[in-house]
Amino acid sequence: MSKGKGLIVLAAGGTGGHLFPAEAIAEKLKQNGYDIQLVCDKRVLSLLEGAFLKTKTFIITSIAPRSGIINKLINILLLFFSTVKISITFLLNRPKLIMSFGGYPTLPAALSAVIFRIPLILHEQNSSLGQINKLFLPFAKNLLISFPNTKQISSKYIKKVVLAGLPLRSKIITLINSKKPEKNKKLFKILVIGGSQGARIFSDVIPQAILNLDQSLQKKIQITQQTRNNLIDGTINTYKKTLCGYQVASFFKNIAELYQQHDLLIIRAGASSIAELMSFQKAAIVVPFAKAKDNHQYHNAKFLSDNSKIIFKEENGFSIDWLSNCLKDFLNDQQKIKNIETSYNAKYTSIHINAADMITNFITSTLIQN
Ligand SMILES: CC(=O)N[C@H]1[C@@H](OP(=O)(O)OP(=O)(O)OC[C@H]2O[C@@H](n3ccc(=O)[nH]c3=O)[C@H](O)[C@@H]2O)O[C@H](CO)[C@@H](O)[C@@H]1O
Structure with a gap:
């Protein structure tokens, strides 16, 4: 039973890219006296932290989304059962509002919201509208978008669309607003992040590119790399052959x-990574995941490269030779880092920093109007 201002359900699943923006909103809504419930799938359970640690969590059942008719049928059946279970909890708990962050694990909560006529707000993290958000847009009260000119939104629903930005967790905002640490002039520090699940291409290319450099340059590099569990040993083995400093892990908290x-950051173009990069205004090489649905990572990276001088490199051009030359250029002229850091279009550098507050105010006023 709700003790505070009422219950709000947040639906997010699949990856950190869906879960972390929801966590940022959960923090704010809790501070504002709302009770929160999370609907997610088991793939993100290991990522639950902060506001979600003490949140009632409803786990929907599904299997990994693979191609093949049998897999698809099993998933449809499991999603149907989850929808029935969630509908029952909605009947018992009567949430005031459902906010859905897209991806198929949000389907049961969004569908239950439509069935019981509970106000539904959608949040789209990417520069291109995802399939599940597209499906529910006709029934939703509003669609909050993270990037201007988000693609694939039918002009019929344009009045529902609000540019809100991508909410960042408070632990990230605190550091964006804090004093920058002094730069170590002797070392060139590279951070490699492949989204919440790591990226194979970074383990295939980056250690070899560093090995290709002269030893005098290798010595200047300190690299921190996130990669998949099964790639950690291979990645470390190549770094051992170099003279660079290295730290490799499957996830950094x-x-x-x-x-x-x-x-310098070398990253994928997941929406949260892009929003965090824009907010920290760092030098970066951005390599979109070519198989992302509807090529959404390409569009995320394109928006960023249109509004800064970051290096936008598609997977087919991200080769060992190309990266060795690129790193050589940075090591020989570190002014290049400064040039990128100062190139961000000021119009968009604070949008994501303010997004969690903006969205919380939006939800509060939606509830007052109802
Ligand atoms: C492969 C894929 O399709 N990924 C999608 C997934 O996000 P995916 O989780 O891959 O990527 P995102 O960049 O959106 O989010 C990653 C988040 O994990 C955090 N992080 C990452 C590594 C680490 O060691 N520590 C850590 O905290 C990052 O800071 C970031 O907040 O959903 C996003 C939102 O719909 C999409 O834009 C991405 O394209």
């Missing part, structure tokens, strides 16, 4: 400190 401490 202190991501904001790492952004602050490093000179």
